[in-house]
Every structure is written in C-alpha cells, then in structure tokens.
Amino acid sequence: MKAWAALAGAAAPALRWHLRRRAAAGKEDAARLPEREGFGAARPAGPVIWLHAASVGEALAVLPLADALLAAAPELHVLLTTGTVTSAVLLRERWPALDSGRATHRFAPLDVPAWVGRFLDGWRPDAAAFVESEIWPNTLAALAARGVPAALVNGRLSPRSFARWRRWAPGPARRLLGGFARVLPRSAEDAARFAALGARVEPPADLKRAAPPLPADAAALAALRAAAGGRPVWLAASTHPGEDEQVVAAARAAAVPGLLTVIVPRHPQRGAAVAALCGGAGRRSQGALPDAGPFHVADTIGELGLFYRLAGAAFIGGSLVPHGGQNPLEAARLGCPALMGPHRFNFTEAAAELEAAGALRPVAGADALARAVRDVLTVPQAALEMRRAAAGFAQAAEEIPHRLAARLLEMLRG
Structure with a gap:
C-alpha cells in the first residue's frame, strides 16, 4: 500500500494534465x-x-x-x-x-x-x-x-x-x-x-433493486405513443455489438403484424451503424420519431424510461453476448416483461429471482427471442402475468x- 501511495503521489502532475485533457x-x-x-x-x-x-x-x-x-x-x-x-x-x-x-x-x-x-x-x-x-x-x-x-x-x-x-x-x-x-x-x-x-x-x-423507476418526460412519451399509433412495440435495451444482428433477425422472424422494434444501443455513438443494419431506420438523436417502418433507433442517453413505458416487452442487452447483461430490474420496476439471454453474470441473482417470479423469460438466441416476443405481444394473459410478477418483485425491494x-x-x- 505504501508503494501505491508513493506512485499516486508521483503521478499527480500527470494526473492533473490528464484531467485538463x-x-x-x-x-x-x-x-x-x-x-x-x-x-x-x-x-x-x-x-x-x-x-x-x-x-x-x-x-x-x-x-x-x-x-x-x-x-x-x-x-x-x-x-x-x-x-x-x-x-x-x-x-x-x-x-x-x-x-x-x-x-x-x-x-x-x-x-x-x-x-x-x-x-x-x-x-x-x-x-x-x-x-x-x-x-x-x-x-x-x-x-x-x-x-x-x-x-x-x-x-x-x-x-x-x-x-x-x-x-x-x-x-x-x-x-x-x-x-x-x-x-x-x-x-x-x-x-x-x-x-x-x-x-x-x-x-x-x-440496492439497485430499490432504485426509483427510470424517469420519462410526459410530453415526449405522448409524442412517441402517437407516432407508434397503437402498433405492438418491443424494446431492445442497451444492446452491445453482436446483438443488434440477432435483434433484427428476431424482429423479422416474430411475424407480429405491424411490429415496431426500438433498439437502444448501449453506446449512442453506434447509432448510425445500428440504423444502417436496420435498413436506414430513423434515429432519435437526429430528431426522428418512429415512422411506418419496422425499426427505430433511440441513440440517446437517459431516455430508457420512455421506451420501457412504450414497450410491451423488453430484451435486456449485453446478455446474448458475453458481456454479462445490463440491469433487468429497470424493466421490472416499470412493469415491462423482460427477455434475457444466457450471459447474466453481472446480475446473476436478480435475473434468477426475476425468472423464478415469472417476470423474466430466458432466451438463448434470435429464434428463442422471436418466439418470446411473439408470445408476450400476442397473448394478453402471458403479458399480464409477467407485469404482475414484476410489480410484486419491485414492491418487495x-x-x-x-x-x-x-x-x-x-x-x-x-
């Protein structure tokens, strides 16, 4: 520990320069x-x-x-x-x-x-x-x-x-x-x-189980709902490279009439690449709202609360690739049925308990994701049970x- 203190002290001028940069x-x-x-x-x-x-x-x-x-x-x-x-x-x-x-x-x-x-x-x-x-x-x-x-x-x-x-x-x-x-x-x-x-x-x-629900601007949410026009919506939240292709494939294979898929890349700078993958989908960072097309890319920061409220189901990113998964509790707190891949080591216990409670459904890949999206969006009772389970889990925390x-x-x- 003394060596670390000496090293940190000696590095102070470089750290000061690094902060200015x-x-x-x-x-x-x-x-x-x-x-x-x-x-x-x-x-x-x-x-x-x-x-x-x-x-x-x-x-x-x-x-x-x-x-x-x-x-x-x-x-x-x-x-x-x-x-x-x-x-x-x-x-x-x-x-x-x-x-x-x-x-x-x-x-x-x-x-x-x-x-x-x-x-x-x-x-x-x-x-x-x-x-x-x-x-x-x-x-x-x-x-x-x-x-x-x-x-x-x-x-x-x-x-x-x-x-x-x-x-x-x-x-x-x-x-x-x-x-x-x-x-x-x-x-x-x-x-x-x-x-x-x-x-x-x-x-x-x-402690993250008890975090407040992600916020959402009421006017922005109303605009999104109007733009969606009553179409079924699902969200791919905080996706990582290697997942967007699977999300696009799942959306096309789900065969849900009028389906709108909203993709929120974990790093907004990937927005252009994700939009190109979706065939030139509109990007929220460019001022676009969802249109008649099947995809919308929400490449902004701090707006996930909007899309969890808009969506009838949400895929939790970072879980179809070995990143470890993003936080599934954010979906649960807003009563949004969650779909999550096998890579969950960042939230092992939370994901397991959500799954056991019936608020989260596991998916192993694009095919399973397509089936889950179709089930949750077209079987009202399935979605209702998942929402109730999510609400009970959040209340207990x-x-x-x-x-x-x-x-x-x-x-x-x-």
Missing part, C-alpha cells in the same frame, strides 16, 4: 476541476456522511439510500461524490435533496494522498460509504488515519477479480478490505468472495434502503 474533451467539468484535487469544501454544521458512487448507474442506485438516511436522521447532511459529468447532470435533475440544504454534490478527488487529505480535512466526514467496487487504497488509509469509519455498500467483486486477488495478493487484499468497518454485499455470491478475502461481511442486499441506512447510521453513531 479530459475537460477539453467534455469528459470533465472544467469549472470544477479543483474538486478533483480535493478543493471546494463547504462543510455544514452537524454530522456529515460521505457517499461515493463512481458513475451514473451507481449514483442513481444510491439515491434511495441517501434519501433514507436523510429521513432517518434529520440532523444529518449527505455529501455525495461521483466521478463523471453525466452523473452530476442527472443528480441535479433527479435528486430534489440538493435543493433542500441537506445534501451536496462534489466531484470525487482522485486517489492521490495529498488530494484526498485536502478533501477530508475540508469536509471532515463522520462516516463514509462507497458503492459497489470503489475500493481506493489511499482514500481508505486516509479515513483510517482520521478515525472515520467506512463501509462498502452494494459491494461487488467479480469472479475474475476475486481469483486474481486470492491467487496473487491475498495479504494486500485482506489489508485493503480491512479498511472497511463493514461490507454490505450485493449478493450471496459477492458476500462469499469478500468473506474469503477477510472482509467483515454482513447479509447481502442489492422497497425496504432495502431503509435497512441499509440503519446499518450506516449505527456505524456513524457508534
């Missing part, structure tokens, strides 16, 4: 670059808990926990840090607590000892919690040196990372994870991996943020 490319907020070096503290009176989430998905997942903390402790102030411009924009749009005076957003300092030290000395948090895989040696060491308890929330450790730690660096892994007063893992599988590396592990709870908030407040007060 990212800002020039629009990947950092140029006006807020000092925050990445720990400047900009404005500590309020009273207890402060620091929550850190890397990017958009983690930030949105942690919002119910942040709100549960604020509700349970009226004297508390939540400092939420992230590392991306997009996450900052979405928090401003979706987190009303920022206007209440009880919550603050900052960009997280990079894991440079001097920068982290400046941040901690300015904010003086009473406790800290990091989301999923945000495990930074210098930050944890600085918190420990100041006597600030830290937790890992929704802790995630992939099989590959676990194998590497256990084989090549079990001692450093034990010391690093020992910096957490408690690890609140995402799943039983993650809990077992963390425990095997020596972490203090508590019962698992997947509502208590998770409150349970985790209670554990973090015990750490803060203890």
